[in-house]
Amino acid sequence: MARVVCKGVEEERTARARNLVDLNDDVLLLIFGLLDHTDRLVVSALCRRLRAVLLPQIFDIIGWAAIAPEFPPRRLWPFVQTFVFSGHHIAPFTPTMRQNITAQILEAFVDMKRLTTVIIVDVEGGLWPELLDAFSVLSTPCHLQLGSHWDPAREDEDYIVLEPKRASLPFASFSFIFPLVYASEQEGGGAARRLPLGLEHEMYNIRTILAAAAETLSYIYLPGEIFPTMYGFTWSALTELYLDGLWPVERIADRVVQVSSAPPREPFPRLILGQSPEPVEAHTSKDGSETATLAEVAPSVSTSVSPTVVDEKAEASVPASRDNNAVETEAFSESLTEAFLDDLTSASDEGNTASKPTVDGDIPTTPQPLESLVVHDDSSALSPLSSSDLLSILEAMPNLRLLKMYLFHHTADLNLWAGSSARQISHRRLHLLFFAI
Structure with a gap:
């Protein structure tokens, strides 16, 4: 007599998260995204895991006013995606001030690997x-x-x-x-x-x-x-x-x-x-x-x-x-x-005739x-x-x-x-x- 054998497939079990820090980054960002900036900053100080997840979001936008004595700390530069520079209506900027400001921004730009946006406002x-x-x-x-x-x-x-x-x-x-x-x-x-x-x-x-x-x-x-x-x-x-x-x-x-x-x-x-x-x-x-x-x-x-x-x-x-x-x-x-x-009118009558962009040949493209x-x-x-x-x-x-x-x-x-x-x-x-x- 034939014997029927059923082979069960054992499902792979994933380890359940037993602690909050075991959750993946996306879930943690959803949870702590409901908090305001100050509270998220407090939470990020609890452990290294939360700092690694939250700091890039907390400091994705930083601003610097030229009137401020110090530039934002170097340890924040890798997180910055948007940098706002405000002249704070300082008038006039002396050559020395321009040189110092440029040197600090230039140094920061080198380490701002995630930088996507720069906003410059109120520079006289x-x-x-x-x-x-x-x-x-x-x-x-x-x-x-x-x-x-x-x-x-x-x-x-x-x-x-x-x-x-x-x-x-x-x-x-x-x-x-x-x-x-x-x-x-x-x-x-x-x-x-x-x-x-x-x-x-x-x-x-x-x-x-x-x-x-x-x-x-x-x-x-x-x-x-x-x-x-x-x-x-x-x-x-x-x-x-x-x-x-x-x-x-x-x-x-x-x-x-x-x-x-x-x-x-x-x-x-x-x-x-x-x-x-x-x-x-x-x-x-x-x-x-x-x-x-x-x-x-x-x-x-x-x-x-x-x-x-x-x-x-x-x-x-x-x-x-x-x-x-x-x-x-x-x-x-x-x-x-x-x-x-x-x-x-003539351009409309021509229809969709393909042609190269007409740029004055006497004007250099650079x-x-x-x-x-x-x-x-x-x-x-x-x-x-x-x-x-x-x-x-x-x-x-x-x-x-x-x-x-x-x-x-x-x-x-x-x-x-x-x-x-x-x-x-x-x-x-x-x-x-x-x-x-």
Whole structure:
């Protein structure tokens, strides 16, 4: 008689956790994630096991204010994922202070292996060249959120000019979070367009940063007025672009020039984070000056606070400032708007024809340093922006997946046209760009 034999399969038994510390990391993080920061810090002191699990979460974000006497402890650096540097409105930063701050941040960046985000806020005078160079030691690309602008804190100070970078900087994303500037109460308050002197330096410095990271940037947030700085490069890694604020009306110019004597400052609207309706007091002077122009390619300029000395001939050729209304009048024309509409219509009719990004062949994809400073004789540092320039920038983004544009015109822009039809054209122009891309 046949015998039926049943072979049982013995299930592998896992050891049950008898103690709290025997739980895996994910479970422990879920449990202690319900506690506030202070309580988690107390729990982490109970044993080595809890410290190993909790400290990377507790100290994933650390901040340092320049006014603080000491930098965050070295033992915390390996845990840091987000580093916040606050200038705490110290004005001005002396060269010695800048050197000491840069040295400490540079040393910390070497050991911050988990660092993914750097936020710089409330630094009077803006990001300086040596601090920008410190990012070159990062092992992986990080997200840079710049919450400090380059408007000098005092009338007798010069704008900081960033040097061009021969080596690339590891940035995965870049955000310059000043979509709008606001005029003083004496000038009527409310949102205003950036004035030429400040706009030129902002555009040049941001262009220097973007050019050094063009190969790795996947996300960019810019004020609309700064958008032309992206002209002339191929943004192969860029997948998301966010433009906010006023519609761009100026092209990038040709040079940044600093003269031996500090020029009179223009009344420059103070930059305000976000879109706060509260007006801010502006720096005022009797007359403005456009002694600086921007470079598409990098100039050979000094990075120190003191200006670069140029010869008397060059200084004499620096154009005199013009009335702000004249600059704004040249910025817009009805023919420019019509040309923009024509380009968009033709671009839509072409369909999905594959083509390589159209980048001006005369403009290098990486900035090249100039041997000497050149001052142009034309009286305007910035030239009008054409529709083909805008389309060229967008065509040079082959992998762009998301484009967000919250752009609008200033009331002063609309006053440059006569009649309601021109106003309709200007608004239609913005909407067509959304659908034609």
